[in-house]
Amino acid sequence: MKKLSIFVAKGGTGKTTTAVNLGAGLAERGKRVVLVDADPQGCISSYFNIEPTGGLAELLLGEQIKLVRLRNNFVVMTSGGTRLWDVSGKLSQLSDRYRQVGKAFVRLRDCDYIIFDCAPSFDVLTYNVLNYADNVLIPISMDYLSALSAVDTVNAIRNFKGSGNCSVLGILPTFYDKRTRMSRIILRMIKDHFGKLVTETIIRTNTQINEAPSSGSTIFEHAPYSYGAADYLNLVDEMETRL
Ligand SMILES: Nc1ncnc2c1ncn2[C@@H]1O[C@H](COP(=O)(O)OP(=O)(O)OP(=O)(O)O)[C@@H](O)[C@H]1O
Numbered sequence: 001m002k003k004l005s006i007f008v009a010k011g012g013t014g015k016t017t018t019a020v021n022l023g024a025g026l027a028e029r030g031k032r033v034v035l036v037d038a039d040p041q042g043c044i045s046s047y048f049n050i051e052p053t054g055g056l057a058e059l060l061l062g063e064q065i066k067l068v069r070l071r072n073n074f075v076v077m078t079s080g081g082t083r084l085w086d087v088s089g090k091l092s093q094l095s096d097r098y099r100q101v102g103k104a105f106v107r108l109r110d111c112d113y114i115i116f117d118c119a120p121s122f123d124v125l126t127y128n129v130l131n132y133a134d135n136v137l138i139p140i141s142m143d144y145l146s147a148l149s150a151v152d153t154v155n156a157i158r159n160f161k162g163s164g165n166c167s168v169l170g171i172l173p174t175f176y177d178k179r180t181r182m183s184r185i186i187l188r189m190i191k192d193h194f195g196k197l198v199t200e201t202i203i204r205t206n207t208q209i210n211e212a213p214s215s216g217s218t219i220f221e222h223a224p225y226s227y228g229a230a231d232y233l234n235l236v237d238e239m240e241t242r243l
């Protein structure tokens, strides 16, 4: 079972989009995927238009949970909605505050991949996920502040003294537009800084990716011949090799 978190401490860089489409792509290849919404914003529920209750918040509280089967091999654990904020607050008061997700997931066995969609902040919940996951994929959009945030995020992950062993699997460039100078400059900058950590896959800015959540579809369902679908298929290939 491979445990992957999708995280960067910067909002709006394509984390949820990547978690959804990477999860869906792996599931289409016959891998059993559990997608966990670890963000109290509950964007995975919004994406697929499902009730956020009975999810991660409830699991952490020891209550009944309800995994939602989205597609073949593709199951979602919702966030539990805004309850997850309160649960996060409670976790901070515990002495082993960073091990609660690990403890709660101990019985989850029947899957090939667990993918966590994290909130864009270094809070106790994110540290829990990083503590439990083996790897983190860092999507960064092609702007200066995102690039700086990627540097801070990688440093913070490496300095995190949790009991786990989460490594940075890759830095994924998102919202790339070859027509803009900024995209080219930022891509160059992150390749110079991070070297081989930058994925071969580049996710281009694509209208169909932006449209897909409005119909609760993955990019492969919404626009299978779009370059958004092609880019996410490349990511699935690359992650199968890297993971
Ligand atoms: N490659 C892309 N091309 C066009 N639009 C995109 C692309 N990737 C994501 N989007 C859109 O950009 C918005 C932000 O994406 P997303 O929600 O995945 O970011 P996020 O990093 O999860 O944000 P947050 O930090 O708030 O959780 C969404 O409306 C999404 O549909």
Ligand SMILES: [Mg+2]
Pocket (backbone or CB within 6 Å): 015, 016, 017, 039, 043, 117, 118
């Ligand atoms: Mg998100």
